[in-house]
Amino acid sequence: MTASKHAVVIVGYGGMGSYHAKLIQGHPKLEVTGTFDLLEGRREASREDGYPAYDSYEAVLQDAAVEVILIATPNDVHKELAVQAFQAGKHVICEKPVTLSVEDFHIMVTAAKEAGRTLMVHQNRRWDEDFRVVTQMYRENTIGELFRIESRVHGANGIPGDWRHLEEFGGGMLLDWGVHLLDQLLYMIDSRILRLSSRLSFILGNGVDDGFEAMLEFENGISAVVEVGTTNFITLPRWYVKGTEGTGVIEDWSLQGRTVTRNPDMAHVEPKPIQAGVGLTKTMAPPSEEATITGTLPEAFHMPCSFFDNFAEVIEGKAEPIVKNEEVLRVLHLIDAIFQAARTGETLKDFDLYPAAPT
Ligand code: NAD
The missing domain is CATH 3.30.360.10 (Dihydrodipicolinate Reductase; domain 2)
Known part of the structure; x- marks a missing residue:
């Protein structure tokens, strides 16, 4: 490993874990130094891709050279893997959904705080x-x-x-x-x-x-x-x-896409009625060509840096995370609310995205 790079071990070398290895390849500050997967077949795939595979998670945790654990396992084990990682003094990048309940997320955040380590969720989209x-x-x-x-x-x-x-x-x-x-x-x-x-x-x-x-x-x-x-x-x-x-x-x-906007240089143009099905309509007639401007999509909003650049700066104490844990928590609350609204058939009103954390 290059001395100046932070050593990352990917836990769960399946579809997303192996994709992460490609994403991090060549990063100036992060380097994948190994992987761990429960399945020998996936450990073998990792070795073939050039990443040494650990035999157990304990071996990853005990390796003092490992600074960052990237969790890319199925969702149910994110919490326990992350908590153990923090207890071993590692930083964690965790795949989404970070975990399955608000309570579990609070446990993860608390473990990170107690260890003085970073938890950043890969909300890459x-x-x-x-x-x-x-x-x-x-x-x-x-x-x-x-x-x-x-x-x-x-x-x-x-x-x-x-x-x-x-x-x-x-x-x-x-x-x-x-x-x-x-x-x-x-x-x-x-x-x-x-x-x-x-x-x-x-x-x-x-x-x-x-x-x-x-x-x-x-x-x-x-x-x-x-x-x-x-x-x-x-x-x-x-x-x-x-x-x-x-x-x-x-x-x-x-x-692929477009915008269609009102032409500010034209006063109101009365639409011409069109035959629609067996009827006639003016309401649903397309706007006249002079009344509208068809344009291309605007330039995309600029993100200051990539997820991994930001993560490296965060663990070096040089930046705030772009994906903040408060934001991840809001989404977990919203998911709970969506499950609840679907189960009960009710419309939820004025619900709080920021309920107090359990003490
Ligand atoms: P996958 O089934 O392809 O891979 C999961 C791997 O984890 C498997 O190889 C499995 O053997 C291994 N594993 C399971 N339990 C383990 C444990 N306790 N310790 C070590 N290894 C273990 O699944 P996937 O599609 O790669 O999804 C993995 C995670 O990535 C999920 O949380 C998923 O939501 C997320 N994901 C994110 C994106 C994204 O765009 N951010 C895209 C796909 C998947």
Whole structure:
């Protein structure tokens, strides 16, 4: 290992763990010096990729050269692995969802504080360009003030893998993709949630949700829909947003999309009625071409640095984390509320994203 780099060991060398190894490769301040996985097959895969594999988690914890443990196991064991890591004096990067309950998260945060170590959750989709474009629209009012945000991810392949089908591992789509989309929404919109309703879907007959819809109304006037589906053979756009001056759509992660805004140089142009089905409509006629401007998506909001650059600076005491534990906690509270609203069929009103921590 290069002397100036922080040694990172990846725990859980599956899909995401091995991807992390690629992400960190060549980083100026972090270096993956090894991995640990419960399965010998995955330890072998790690060795083949050039990363020595430890035989046990205890061996990782006891290795004084290891500074950072990156947890990329199924969700149910994040907490216990993190707490042991802090007790051994390591910093932790933890995959999302950080854990399965607010109580467990408080235990993790307390263990980190007691050890004087950093816990940072890999909410990487804050860096997604599609999300940063919408953030730019929201902050800069590029289509007027946003009042409606629809954020969706749709697939047709069902719930992937094995453990994601099982509740005891923290499976289901709300905890999988939901945590990303909700983190994005709360990171962008700093306003109280006045009302929340939700619905989980169990179309595939798994014990966990294969998709969900959550409807949120914020105090600042924005209403949002967050939707995840795994049985959508035709997808809806990744983002559909409405502002007081226009509408924006982002189809997918390749940033196909456009905005259509009111032409400020034109007075009101009366639409021409169109034949619609067996009827006639003026209300639903497309706006006249002179009345609107079709434009490209704005530049994405700029993030100051990458997740891993930020993490390295945080453990060196040079920066504040971009993914803050208070923000992670808010998302966990929101997920709890979405489960509750779906279970009871009730609309939750004025619920608190910042309830006091248990003492
Ligand atoms: P996976 O099943 O592909 O890999 C998990 C690995 O962990 C397996 O190899 C398994 O043997 C190993 N493992 C299980 N328990 C262990 C333990 N106690 N100690 C050591 N190894 C253990 O799962 P995945 O898709 O890689 O997901 C792993 C984590 O990464 C999950 O928390 C998931 O939500 C997260 N994830 C995040 C993103 C993202 O974009 N941030 C994307 C995919 C997955």
